Structure formats: structure tokens, C-alpha cells
Amino acid sequence: MQALVDAARCKESVLVAGLDPVPSRLPEELRALPEAEATLKFCLGILEAVEPYVAAVKLQAAFFERLGPAGMGIYADLIGAARNLGLPTIADVKRGDIGPVAAAYAEAHLGLYGATCVTVNPYMGEDAVLPFLEEARRRSGGVFVLLATSNPSSRQVQETTDPPLFEVIAGLVARLGKPSGDYPDAGAVVGATRPEIGDRVRKLLPEALFLSPGYGTQGGDASSVRPLLDHNGGGVLVNSSRTILYAYERSASDYREAAGEAARGARDELRLIGAHL
Amino acid sequence: MQALVDAARCKESVLVAGLDPVPSRLPEELRALPEAEATLKFCLGILEAVEPYVAAVKLQAAFFERLGPAGMGIYADLIGAARNLGLPTIADVKRGDIGPVAAAYAEAHLGLYGATCVTVNPYMGEDAVLPFLEEARRRSGGVFVLLATSNPSSRQVQETTDPPLFEVIAGLVARLGKPSGDYPDAGAVVGATRPEIGDRVRKLLPEALFLSPGYGTQGGDASSVRPLLDHNGGGVLVNSSRTILYAYERSASDYREAAGEAARGARDELRLIGAHL
Numbered sequence: 001m002q003a004l005v006d007a008a009r010c011k012e013s014v015l016v017a018g019l020d021p022v023p024s025r026l027p028e029e030l031r032a033l034p035e036a037e038a039t040l041k042f043c044l045g046i047l048e049a050v051e052p053y054v055a056a057v058k059l060q061a062a063f064f065e066r067l068g069p070a071g072m073g074i075y076a077d078l079i080g081a082a083r084n085l086g087l088p089t090i091a092d093v094k095r096g097d098i099g100p101v102a103a104a105y106a107e108a109h110l111g112l113y114g115a116t117c118v119t120v121n122p123y124m125g126e127d128a129v130l131p132f133l134e135e136a137r138r139r140s141g142g143v144f145v146l147l148a149t150s151n152p153s154s155r156q157v158q159e160t161t162d163p164p165l166f167e168v169i170a171g172l173v174a175r176l177g178k179p180s181g182d183y184p185d186a187g188a189v190v191g192a193t194r195p196e197i198g199d200r201v202r203k204l205l206p207e208a209l210f211l212s213p214g215y216g217t218q219g220g221d222a223s224s225v226r227p228l229l230d231h232n233g234g235g236v237l238v239n240s241s242r243t244i245l246y247a248y249e250r251s252a253s254d255y256r257e258a259a260g261e262a263a264r265g266a267r268d269e270l271r272l273i274g275a276h277l
Numbered sequence: 278m279q280a281l282v283d284a285a286r287c288k289e290s291v292l293v294a295g296l297d298p299v300p301s302r303l304p305e306e307l308r309a310l311p312e313a314e315a316t317l318k319f320c321l322g323i324l325e326a327v328e329p330y331v332a333a334v335k336l337q338a339a340f341f342e343r344l345g346p347a348g349m350g351i352y353a354d355l356i357g358a359a360r361n362l363g364l365p366t367i368a369d370v371k372r373g374d375i376g377p378v379a380a381a382y383a384e385a386h387l388g389l390y391g392a393t394c395v396t397v398n399p400y401m402g403e404d405a406v407l408p409f410l411e412e413a414r415r416r417s418g419g420v421f422v423l424l425a426t427s428n429p430s431s432r433q434v435q436e437t438t439d440p441p442l443f444e445v446i447a448g449l450v451a452r453l454g455k456p457s458g459d460y461p462d463a464g465a466v467v468g469a470t471r472p473e474i475g476d477r478v479r480k481l482l483p484e485a486l487f488l489s490p491g492y493g494t495q496g497g498d499a500s501s502v503r504p505l506l507d508h509n510g511g512g513v514l515v516n517s518s519r520t521i522l523y524a525y526e527r528s529a530s531d532y533r534e535a536a537g538e539a540a541r542g543a544r545d546e547l548r549l550i551g552a553h554l
Contacts, residue, residue: 062381072346094373096398098428104339121373123400125430151375153402161438
């Protein structure tokens with residue numbers, strides 16, 4: 001986890017750029033290429049463009065998995081390319097299985113593919129989280145457990161019971177995390193679109209590092225991140241995917257230049273509200 | 278979903294054989310081979326051996342993912358080989374993400390790789406389930422939603438709230454499934470180790486098809502499947518993985534022969550309690 005924290009401090013940025021390469025949204029100039037090649041080229045261009053402004057990159061595994069075995073080759077290439085640029089990586093896999101199965105997923109994404117951190121789904125309880133934490137501990141990595149997500153239907157599941165499920169999972173995260181530098185190695189995924197939930201989760205996990213998606217296209221803005229901050233203004237990494245990747249659609253610039261500009265803008269907005277690690 | 282039901286009827290078997298290839302448990306004779314090659318060979322041997330006795334095979338994606346891009350090639354090969362043997366496949370991926378991300382996972386496993394059915398994690402609500410159902414509907418496939426799992430720590434999450442989470446998810450499954458032949462296209466994963474939970478879930482989902490893991494090594498036996506059956510003795514497919522795959526460890530037979538024997542025995546035990554589709 002500390003590699004992520006150190007990178008955020010070095011860059012003075014809490015922004016994470018998400019790689020969600022959707023083929024139909026790739027720039028015109030790349031669409032003539034085979035899909036896998038276009039995806040790799042696009043993502044490499046984005047990586048270099050955003051590198052000065054972001055603490056880390058998050059790879060959305062589904063968009064690589066959809067390209068078959070070759071897609072997983074690209075996923076490996078991009079994690080390697082990020083490493084060469086000094087960028088920690090978050091494998092956004094949200095895997096949720098137990099025991100040796102969870103251990104196999106952890107070995108794949110934190111070991112073989114070499115991501116720094118991974119996202120995990122806690123539906124099956126601590127059996128689904130511990131194998132990832134154990135693998136992360138061997139590699140000074142970290143785990144972000146899905147807790148309160150920002151999609152509309154998450155409320156049906158995460159908020160309709162007593163106590164709400166997100167509080168149960170917050171308890172799990174608090175119990176499983178161990179100190180690993182400035183933050184425990186078990187962090188949480190907490191959406192930035194619902195301040196009242198953010199506020200409650202921060203009270204339950206005063207020390208934890210949050211990964212907050214939903215910045216930009218999902219309706220969150222910099223001010224909605226504020227309730228997630230800890231008492232020092234720290235404790236949050238903010239992910240933005242489509243707003244950065246496809247910034248070129250709203251601009252006359254090259255996609256790389258537009259992505260760089262969008263990342264710089266988001267980083268600056270987050271600095272303005274005082275977010276830092 | 279109906280392909281699975283038809284296969285179970287044709288074979289007079291509700292047994293599903295799970296492919297969970299753990300390298301350290303492969304037979305001696307295969308261990309000298311490179312890991313990916315040994316895994317493929319082992320699983321092909323198992324497929325042919327169990328084919329007469331099972332309704333379908335379930336592939337545990339993690340064990341293929343752990344082998345990198347080549348592992349996903351093997352995963353594709355095995356789904357194809359099962360199809361050639363007339364065996365429907367369940368991709369046990371337990372993916373749990375939303376919107377276009379879930380759609381990409383669905384396209385990967387039901388489309389590109391061509392599995393008949395898929396398992397899904399409902400932590401993020403219906404946004405995480407519907408894209409899989411939509412893909413399944415285009416292909417006459419089906420979706421099994423994680424509901425009440427049999428691992429010890431699942432209780433921490435699935436049973437500690439009021440109402441218990443598994444009841445919330447049962448409501449989601451009932452609402453999202455549509456008729457698709459003899460069973461709705463949204464089924465549920467329900468462990469066979471806790472009769473009181475099984476009984477309750479069956480009352481909430483009287484029409485649904487359940488996929489029940491936990492038979493054999495996880496402590497469940499044929500009689501523990503009984504509470505899951507519907508009022509006709511139907512509605513349940515029972516998965517057994519390690520008890521079949523590694524039957525050779527407790528026998529003097531070749532691994533294929535031992536697996537076939539174990540599958541035949543499990544099928545017969547399930548027939549004895551009257552389980553059928």
C-alpha cells in the first residue's frame with residue numbers, strides 16, 4: 001500500500017487514472033487496427049500522457065478479459081509499462097471467491113501480472129478477502145474491499161438491511177487490515193456520490209485508505225470527495241476513468257493531449273479541496 | 278438455462294463436475310509437463326471420464342487465470358471440448374461489476390469463450406446482474422447469482438443483518454429472472470451444508486434452479502441437498518469438484534478411471550434421494 005501512498009506524495013496528486021478501454025470510443029485513427037492492437041496503443045498513449053499528474057493507474061480487468069487470451073497479454077504489458085513509468089497499478093478485478101480459489105486470483109493479479117493493489121468483493125466474507133491480503137503482504141501491496149459503491153442499484157443491497165451491509169463490511173475491513181506504513185493494508189472502495197454515506201464510512205474507518213470511483217462521469221465532483229477525507233484531509237485516492245480517457249471527444253486535441261489536460265485539471269480540483277495523502 | 282436442464286434429464290443426473298485444477302494435486306505422470314500443458318491434459322482426461330455421469334461441467338476461472346494468457350487459452354479449449362462432448366458449461370467466474378463492465382465480462386464468458394451459464398456476484402445490486410442476464414438471453418444461457426454460500430465466513434455477511442442479506446438477494450433473483458423453459462433464467466448459488474438456510478431459500482424461490490456447491494469435500498452430502506429441492510424433487514444441480522477430480526489420490530486407479538467412478542457414485546447417491554430435473 002505504501003508504494004501507492006509514496007507515489008501520491010511525490011506527485012502531489014490523489015488522482016488515479018482508470019484504464020477502461022471501450023473499443024467503440026477509441027479515437028478514429030486507431031479504429032482501423034485490430035481491436036487488441038488498438039487497445040494497447042491507446043492505453044500506452046494514455047499512460048504516458050497522464051503520468052505526470054496521477055498517483056497510480058487502475059486497470060479495469062473486464063475490458064481486457066473481453067479480448068480473450070490476447071487481452072490478458074495486453075493487460076500484462078500495460079502493468080509492465082506503468083511500472084517502467086514509475087506508476088503503481090490497481091488491478092480492478094473485484095474478484096469474490098474463497099480459499100484456494102481466491103488465492104489463485106491473488107497470485108494471478110498481484111503475482112504473475114504484478115499489480116501493486118487489487119480490488120476485492122466481500123460477499124463471501126473474510127474467506128474472500130484474507131487470501132488477497134496474504135498475497136499483498138508478501139509483496140508490500142494492498143487490497144481495496146468493495147464497501148459502498150456509487151451505482152444506483154447498490155442501495156438495494158448495501159443499504160436496505162439493519163445494520164446496513166456497508167457497515168458490516170466496514171467492520172470486516174477494520175478487523176482484517178494490518179498496519180503497513182501510513183495506512184492499513186486493507187482499504188475500501190467508497191463512492192464519492194453520496195456524502196451522507198461517505199461521512200458514516202469515514203467515522204467507521206478513521207484510519208483507512210479509500211479508493212473512490214465516481215469522479216467525473218458518475219456524477220461526483222471534487223467537493224463530494226470531502227466527506228471521505230480523514231481528519232487531516234488525507235486517506236482518499238480518487239479514480240477518474242472515462243472523463244480522462246475520452247476527453248478528446250470534447251476537444252480538438254489529440255487524445256493523449258486531451259487526456260493529459262483532463263488529468264491535470266482533475267488533479268488541480270482535488271488539490272483545491274485540500275485532498276492529499 | 279434449458280440446455281442445462283435438458284442435459285440433466287438426458288443423463289438422468291443432477292451432478293455437475295467442477296474443474297478446479299490445482300497444480301500440486303495433478304497426478305505424478307503429468308507433473309513433469311509444463312503447468313499449462315499438464316492442466317489441459319488433466320482436464321481433458323477428466324471431461325471424457327465424467328461425461329456419461331454428469332449434466333454439465335463447471336470451470337473455476339481462477340485456476341485458469343492463474344496461468345496467465347495461456348491459461349485463458351486452455352479455458353477456451355476446455356469449453357470447446359465440453360461442447361464437442363455435448364456437455365453444457367458453467368463459467369464459475371463470480372464477477373461482480375456494473376453496467377458496461379459487467380457487459381464486457383458477460384460478453385467474454387458467455388460470448389467469446391462460449392460458456393452456457395455463468396455465476397455472478399450481486400454485491401452491487403441489479404446493475405451487476407442484469408447485463409449478464411441480457412447476454413444470457415441472447416444465447417439461451419443462464420445466470421446463477423451467489424446467494425447463500427457454504428463457506429464458514431459467509432455468515433458474517435449473508436446472515437448477520439435484518440433481514441439477512443441472502444433474503445434480500447433472493448428477492449433480487451425472483452424479480453430479475455424471466456421464464457426460459459422449465460426454470461427462470463436467473464438461478465441461484467445455494468450451498469448444501471446448511472439445511473435451515475436451504476429450506477428458507479427454497480420457500481423464497483419456489484421456482485428457481487439452484488446450483489449447489491459444497492457436495493463432497495466441503496462437508497455436504499446427498500441428504501443435505503434435500504431441503505433445496507422443490508416440491509417435485511427438482512430444481513437443484515449439485516456441484517462436486519475436488520472429490521471427483523482427485524479421487525485417484527484415494528484409489529489405485531488411473532485418475533480418469535477414479536474420477537469416472539467418483540462421478541458415477543455421486544450421481545447414484547443423488548438419484549437415491551430422488552433429485553432430478
